[in-house]
Amino acid sequence: MSHNEIALFVFTPFCKIKCTYCDFNAYAHLSRWMVPYTDAVIQEIRRSAACPERSRRVIGGRWSNVRSIYLGGGTPSLLPIECLEKILRACQSLISNLQSPSIEITIEANPGTADEDKLRALRALGVNRLSIGAQVFDDATLRRLNRGHTVADTLETYACARRVGFDNINLDLIYGLPFQTLDDLRTTLERALVLAPEHFSLYALKVEEGTGLAHQIARGKYPPPDDELMATMYETAEEMLDAAGYAQYEISNWARGEQRLEIRDSQSPIPNLQSPISNLQSQHNLTYWRNEPYLGFGAGAHSYLDGERFWNVASPLEYIQRIERGESVVAGRETISRELEMAETLLLGLRLNVGVAFADFYARFGEDARARYAQQFEQARALGLLEVTDERVRLTRRGRLLSNQVFWRLLP
Numbered sequence: 001m002s003h004n005e006i007a008l009f010v011f012t013p014f015c016k017i018k019c020t021y022c023d024f025n026a027y028a029h030l031s032r033w034m035v036p037y038t039d040a041v042i043q044e045i046r047r048s049a050a051c052p053e054r055s056r057r058v059i060g061g062r063w064s065n066v067r068s069i070y071l072g073g074g075t076p077s078l079l080p081i082e083c084l085e086k087i088l089r090a091c092q093s094l095i096s097n098l099q100s101p102s103i104e105i106t107i108e109a110n111p112g113t114a115d116e117d118k119l120r121a122l123r124a125l126g127v128n129r130l131s132i133g134a135q136v137f138d139d140a141t142l143r144r145l146n147r148g149h150t151v152a153d154t155l156e157t158y159a160c161a162r163r164v165g166f167d168n169i170n171l172d173l174i175y176g177l178p179f180q181t182l183d184d185l186r187t188t189l190e191r192a193l194v195l196a197p198e199h200f201s202l203y204a205l206k207v208e209e210g211t212g213l214a215h216q217i218a219r220g221k222y223p224p225p226d227d228e229l230m231a232t233m234y235e236t237a238e239e240m241l242d243a244a245g246y247a248q249y250e251i252s253n254w255a256r257g258e259q260r261l262e263i264r265d266s267q268s269p270i271p272n273l274q275s276p277i278s279n280l281q282s283q284h285n286l287t288y289w290r291n292e293p294y295l296g297f298g299a300g301a302h303s304y305l306d307g308e309r310f311w312n313v314a315s316p317l318e319y320i321q322r323i324e325r326g327e328s329v330v331a332g333r334e335t336i337s338r339e340l341e342m343a344e345t346l347l348l349g350l351r352l353n354v355g356v357a358f359a360d361f362y363a364r365f366g367e368d369a370r371a372r373y374a375q376q377f378e379q380a381r382a383l384g385l386l387e388v389t390d391e392r393v394r395l396t397r398r399g400r401l402l403s404n405q406v407f408w409r410l411l412p
């Protein structure tokens with residue numbers, strides 16, 4: 001991706017019910033705000049495309065080089081199809097390279113929130129990637145998480161998606177739950193693999209302060225997560241996904257159909273990395289991991305553009321009201337220094353299995369990362385967390401498990 005390309009993200013804060021582990025800016029019982037929220041988002045999108053500050057990427061009032069559109073949340077699939085259509089058409093009408101077959105358009109869907117008709121309509125609107133929040137394939141665990149859907153719902157949503165022609169489907173899975181055994185995870189993976197999606201995201205549970213799950217753990221209802229078990233679960237998932245033909249390309253993400261890359265713990269030569277990257281990898285999320293520009297729309301959405309990060313007010317109601325009053329929805333801004341941009345480019349890039357190529361880093365910053373981070377690289381390499389060759393730096397298998405120990409060393 002070139003630095004002139006841009007990714008668009010639209011956030012929707014609506015959920016059917018609140019999951020016990022979730023601290024996202026997402027709310028149940030707000031469906032009466034769906035229509036005004038949709039109108040507000042569309043206005044924000046239009047304002048952004050008309051903004052002279054964005055002129056480098058806006059030609060004739062339209063973005064000239066969009067890489068991806070991502071409708072995330074929350075549960076965007078809960079929105080009525082009329083709202084989703086308005087949002088997608090608003091984005092698409094402001095993109096001049098819309099005909100490019102490589103634009104990835106993703107929507108997140110929770111099982112049971114999009115029936116066959118809605119999925120067919122989304123496909124017809126150009127959505128070409130579906131991300132289904134399956135989480136686990138076990139009804140008792142889904143109930144404990146207050147997910148609001150069953151395994152049967154997951155299977156039904158998946159089957160509908162295939163029937164209407166989605167050929168790029170991600171399944172979101174979670175591991176490390178206090179009431180999840182290694183066998184539970186194995187069963188979830190086995191059942192998920194039978195479906196043969198194109199992509200898997202597998203996220204470790206993080207117990208966030210203030211969530212229902214955090215209270216349950218504090219009250220002793222469940223034990224806190226066990227780090228050792230989590231590491232074993234992660235390694236088990238790596239092995240099962242690898243054996244099933246999925247190539248890991250990021251700490252938490254696997255895609256089908258690309259060249260396998262062996263992570264070696266020694267300084268052995270790295271295989272040829274010039275072969276085509278699978279287009280089944282999440283093109284939108286690659287933008288984040290490559291520290292490339294993106295624009296976020298909606299309550300609490302973040303943007304990163306031209307050396308600045310800025311974010312919107314989190315409250316959906318305040319967001320709507322500000323738009324209606326014609327005010328800015330930006331709640332904060334942060335100028336990203338060159339030093340911070342370099343560090344973030346490295347630590348985000350290290351999340352990828354290919355790591356960061358020194359030539360790419362030099363082309364972007366005019367600096368040799370090996371010289372600048374020599375000490376940090378050496379420390380992490382000595383701990384077996386990093387592999388450094390003449391061409392690139394990347395995490396070892398052990399480094400993927402202990403990535404934070406590498407990342408904090410790199411931050412200014």
Ligand code: SF4
Nearest residue numbers: 015018019022026074
């Ligand atoms: S569906 Fe997702 S965003 Fe909504 S409450 Fe559950 S975890 Fe949070």
